[in-house]
Amino acid sequence: MDPRDLDIAALRRALRSRLGSLGTPLQILAEDMLGEDDARIDWLAMEPSGRVALALLDGEGGGEALLARGLAQRAWVHARIGDWRKLAPHLQARSDLRPRLLLLAPDFSRIVRLAAREADAEGVHLARVHWVSAGGSFGVEVEPIQLPPAPVVEAAPESPPLASVFRSGLGERDFGANGGGQQGS
Numbered sequence: 001m002d003p004r005d006l007d008i009a010a011l012r013r014a015l016r017s018r019l020g021s022l023g024t025p026l027q028i029l030a031e032d033m034l035g036e037d038d039a040r041i042d043w044l045a046m047e048p049s050g051r052v053a054l055a056l057l058d059g060e061g062g063g064e065a066l067l068a069r070g071l072a073q074r075a076w077v078h079a080r081i082g083d084w085r086k087l088a089p090h091l092q093a094r095s096d097l098r099p100r101l102l103l104l105a106p107d108f109s110r111i112v113r114l115a116a117r118e119a120d121a122e123g124v125h126l127a128r129v130h131w132v133s134a135g136g137s138f139g140v141e142v143e144p145i146q147l148p149p150a151p152v153v154e155a156a157p158e159s160p161p162l163a164s165v166f167r168s169g170l171g172e173r174d175f176g177a178n179g180g181g182q183q184g185s
Contacts, residue, residue, distance in 0.1 A: 008059040012042060014140040015104065015129065019043060019055055023125065023144070024100075026053055029091070036076035039069060042104075044077065050094035052081055055102040057129070063112050066103050071119060074101045104129045108145060117147040 012032070019026050026045035035041040035054075043055040054077050058066045081095040101124045103116075108126050116124040126145040131138050 008057070011059050011129070011131070011140060012057060015057065015142065016043070018140065018142050019045065019102065024048065024053075035073045037072075039073065041073050041077070046091060046093055047100065049097075050092045051097045051100055052077060052093050053100040053102060055104060058103075058105040059129075061105060063105070063107075063109055064115075066105055067112050067115055067119070067124075070101045070103050070124070074099050074123075098123055100125065102127065104142070106130055110148075113145065113147055117150065121147055121150070 016028065016031070019028070024047045026043075026047060028043055028045050030044040031042065033041050033044060040056075041054050042057045045053045045055065047053055054070075054073060056066060056070050056073065077099050078095075081093050081099075085091070085093055085095060098120070101120075103125070104127050107128055108116075113126065116126055124147075126147070128143040128145055130141055132141045
């Protein structure tokens with residue numbers, strides 16, 4: 001059997017138990033739920049710290065559309081944490097922390113990795129997923145993707161202060177500013 005013949009539901013089942021292996025352990029709270037604009041959120045989870053996390057899976061593409069959908073769903077989830085805390089106070093979900101976003105796909109372009117870093121380098125995580133064959137059966141491999149480091153921006157050399165000139169033609173020196181003017185006698 002070709003791994004491409006396995007459907008997204010099989011991939012979702014195989015990934016469910018592997019989500020916590022990508023960093024912080026996760027307690028799955030909901031699966032395949034409707035989010036913003038009735039789009040699917042594959043998993044809603046919570047970290048031990050109380051931070052909510054959501055994961056989206058794209059079994060074929062991955063990329064710009066997945067990142068855009070993920071950021072929109074993260075905003076939708078964040079706006080609802082307070083209400084969910086009222087419904088299930090025992091979960092101790094923290095509404096003061098923006099939810100972590102985990103995006104899973106076969107690959108991500110450099111543009112997506114850069115955009116994820118600029119959107120939230122600490123809160124957006126990307127992972128490459130693909131089927132692997134071992135002894136006639138198939139499993140799923142999950143590989144976290146490191147976001148590119150932020151560019152180092154060198155500070156421009158400090159330029160000397162510009163002298164202010166007023167419309168009258170008088171400058172700072174005429175008013176005794178910067179110690180260059182006449183002192184009153």
